Amino acid sequence: MSELALLGGTPVRRTPFRSSVVIDDREWEELRNVLKREEFSRFMGSPTPDIDKLLVMPSAAAADLEGQYFSFLGGRTVRRFEAEFAARFGVTYAISVNAATSGLAAALGAAGIGPGDEVITTCMSFNATAMSILLFNAVPVFVDVDARTFCLDPEAVERAITPRTKAILVVHLLGNAADMDALLAIAGRHGLKVVEDAAQAPGTTYRRRWVGTLGDMGVFSFQETKNMMTGEGGMIVTNDPALAKKARLIRNHGEGIPDETWDDESLTNLVGLNFRMTELTAALGRAQLAKLAENNRIRTENALLLRDRLPDLPGLTRPDIPPGTVPHVFPMLYDEAATGVPRQKVLAALRAEGIPVGSGYLRLMYENPLFLRKIAYGKHGCPWSCHLYGRERRYLPGQCPVGEALLRRRFLWFYHIHRPNTAADMEEVAVAFRKVFMNLEDLRAATGDFTIPYKW
């Protein structure tokens, strides 16, 4: 095998991989239509007659209504996008939001989560998962992941339940479905709400049903790097009219709607917020939704091809891609004990070959100083110090050993399985891996600084 690029040889690949943003005539057409109509956001936050009916109107029914009367639910494009999304995922309500982060917060808010409550979630996700729990002053409880799916370990969830637990926030990480049978059974036994963070998994199925639609509410992200993208944006889905009503209120300055007849329960969590999606974003969303199946097919095919082309290499485990999974990222596991080469050197060698491989999230969510020092709202420990909570919650290194090992030592993530990257690109990735792993002797002996300026 030729010399490693890291040690002066020729890289396998010199051209960068292409980004996942693939725009064509369809997006232009939808955007032009909205621009021509000069409709940017037709949301209004004030009451209209029959607001109670409007708040529980299924997305399909709200799609084609004309006129200002319906503006609490947004403009025409927003409502059409929601109806199409609801139809695509087989749910009654799709509620668009300006980001999945806001969507998760609104979903938990709609579920009545508040001060004194605990929400159990995974230790390993994008920070937004944890932050969304804090928004209505609940306390996140982080538990370990399953070593194969990288999603919540149901046994760890069960062990973490306390009298304060109100909900489980499940994340379908990297496109992998969490063990929903077990998680829903636990939630049922303990009377907990289940919110699914499906930001990375639009299109993945679990027992032939879409993830995101299995719990009480699900949330998808349309941020630029996601399987379907609108720059920023997200969608809450649910079949429950009461949850939909509250989520719609939270999205749109809901405190402007109630009158003195509303009871305290109905007023809970209606803190004036603006999570509304613009008409332009919804226009992009409609175009992207129409392409989701095709984009997901290409992602899945690229991932399966890459898995097949990677030979059995010492110290490298290829991902499981069970049927129904739409991989968001291609996660491999590295084993330094098998190679004697630190992961950092392998990462540096792969990158020098032109293959941008990362090692996953910077840290587990509870390792964020905000949690270690319990500083969220003000400097006095809120929400952990809230008198309604009354428990001691500590976030300590070592509390989720599986997640810690994955991030610190084991993960190698390759991101560019998405369109417009092709089978030929995947072949090159496999060639580079083979080259690096066939030259481990040289890599072991190499000296120098192999730190990478920032973590991917």
Ligand SMILES: Cc1ncc(COP(=O)(O)O)c(C=O)c1O
């Ligand atoms: C698992 C997960 N949850 C939540 C989010 C937040 O999504 P958004 O950027 O749309 O707010 C992301 C986005 O990166 C994510 O990956």
